[in-house]
Amino acid sequence: MSSDPFPFSEDITREMLDWTAMRIADGPDPTHGAQAFAALETVLGGSITEDGLGAQRAFELFTDTIVPATRPFGHPTSLSFVAAAPSRAALSFDAALGAAGIFAGNWDGGAGAIHAENQALRWLADLAGWPDSAGGVFVAGGTLGNLSALHAAREWHSRQHNTHARRAILCSSEAHSSIAAVARVMDAELITVPADDTGRMSADAAREALAGNVFAIVANGGATNCGAVDDIGGLAEIADEHGLWLHVDGAYGGAALADPEMRPAFDGIERADSLIVDPHKWLFAPYDSCALIYRDAGHGAAAHGQKAVYLDTVDKTHWNPSDYALHLTRRARGLPLWFSLATHGSRAYSSAIARTREIAAEVAEGIDGLDGLTRLLGPQLTVILFRPDGMSEEDMIGWAEVHRRSGALLCLPTRWRGEMVFRLCFVNPQTNPAQVLGVLNTLCS
Ligand SMILES: Cc1ncc(COP(=O)(O)O)c(C=O)c1O
Known part of the structure; x- marks a missing residue:
């Protein structure tokens, strides 16, 4: 037997695991953040040697260098973009998952993992009311x-109508930037429908903008900038009438399907054709994962299944995840969600999501009570938009920077x-509303 080209002692593995356990217990340090290239290069330069x-x-x-130069989005004071709030169960499990080295592209490589991932997908599909x-x-x-969903949509539409002529996607003016990026990649036209004052796309507005070349409608299931959920039921009606695909982008807001009080906001989703929800946003999982579900999975496979002589041995009678999106090799990135759900139960998820909404409501109320702040919108799901009266744009940027650097609050x-x-987006049930309001109070002095 030839010698191991990469000798590595078990002691060091244990040291790394000790650090991992400590990091998970302590959570990220909110004072950490990006550093300049030159500062990083001073320490990291030359780290790849012969x-x-x-x-x-x-x-x-x-x-000591790499981690402190990263932004701690998982910290409860991180309220910009759509942050993350991975549970300790999910983080711990992710470390173990990495060690297991599972190939989860097809059943043969990852049957057990794929079965469990599919249970997590099923939980979401049940919340959507799908068959x-x-x-x-x-x-x-x-x-x-x-x-991946919109490519499946166009393929389905072409088969359905025996034409490749339809090349437009219809979405709200509040759709996430990725929809425009997808349209560019697909060489599809994007028709944007003006959203109403709350950022919601109504069915009437969509109907008015509908053109003959549309093959899919994208509904916001929680718009990134304002939290709006579009009129999914009304859009499903239009999709039915015109033989179009309805895709729900619930990357951020789809988690709220698990909150019984919010579920009615998504009414009509049971008639949609595809849905995405990012567990690394509001479902307490680590980066990176997006649950992509088709109401009829066969449409996903018809669009994405890859064929080649070297793939002929793959058993097509089983569930092969590589068939459902633009990829082949993959890690079982849905398993941390499965583990956290299996550990804590779905009720804990519903409560944590509801608690996050309560936190947003408490902060909104607090903003109303602060002289000098005007709440403009929300909370919609968990997004709030507000303005400090009379503050210049430059001062707003400066204020955000001071509190980001100190680790007190990431509010951009x-x-x-x-x-x-200013925009606040809550995904962490451990955010302390009083602490947030304490920082916002500094805008009033
Ligand atoms: C509504 C919505 N859709 C899509 C995305 C893109 O997701 P990702 O950043 O995981 O690619 C985001 C990201 O914030 C989002 O909020």
């Missing part, structure tokens, strides 16, 4: 989920109807 630095030194670079034909796959993120400006405003 003879290697040794594991101890390389891992030290990770813990047994539903199924899909976990992909890396919402962008890839939207692309966005724009609403052209005006710079």
Whole structure:
């Protein structure tokens, strides 16, 4: 037997696992953040050498330089973009999953993992009210989920209508930027429907904008900038009438399907054709995962299944996740969600999502009570838009920067109807509303 080209001691593995356990217990440090290229290069420059630095030194670079130069989106004070709030169960499991080295592209490579991932997908499909034909796959993120769903939509439409002529996607002016990116990749036209004052696309507005070349409608199941959920039922009606595919982008907001109080906002989703929900957003899973589900999984497979002589041995009678999106090799990235759900139960999920909404409501009420702040919108799901009266754009940016750097709060400006405003988006049930309001109070002095 030839010697191991990569010797590595078990002691070092244990040291790395000790660090992992500590990191999961302590959570991320909110004062961490991006550093300039030059500062990083001073320490990391030359780390790839012919003879290697040794594991101890390389891992030290990770813990002492690389991690501190990353933004801690998983911290409860992180309220910009759509942050993350992975449960300790999901994070711990993800470390174990990495060690298991599972190929989850096809059943032969990952049967057990795929079976469990499919249970997590089924949980979501049940929340949407979808039949047994539903199924899909976990992909890396919402962008890839939207692309895979919309490619399946166009293929389905072409088969259905025996034409390749229809090349437009209809979506709200509040649709996530990934929809425009997907349209560019697919060389499809994008028809954007003006959203109403709350950022919601109504069925009437969609009907008015509908053109003859549309093959799919994208409904927001929680718009990123304002939290709006479109009129999914009304859009399903239009899709039915015109033989179109209805895709729901619930990358952020789809998690709220698990909150019985919010479920009615999604009425009509049972008639949609595809749905994405990112567990790394509001379903307490680590990066990176997007649950992509088709109401009829066969439409996904018809669009994405790859064929080649070297794939002929793949058993087509089983569930092969590679068939349901634009990918082949994949890790079982849906398993941390499965593990956390299996550990804590779906009731804990419903409660955590409902608690996050309560936190948003408490902060909204608090904003109303602060002189000098005007709440413009929300909470819609868990997004709030507000404005500090009379503050210049430059001062708003400066204020956000000070509190980001100190680790007190990540609250960045966005724009609403052209005006710079602050946006808060809650996905963490451990965010402390009083602490958030304490920081917002500094806008009033
Ligand atoms: C509604 C919505 N769709 C799609 C995406 C893209 O998801 P990802 O960043 O996982 O690609 C996002 C990201 O924030 C989103 O909020």
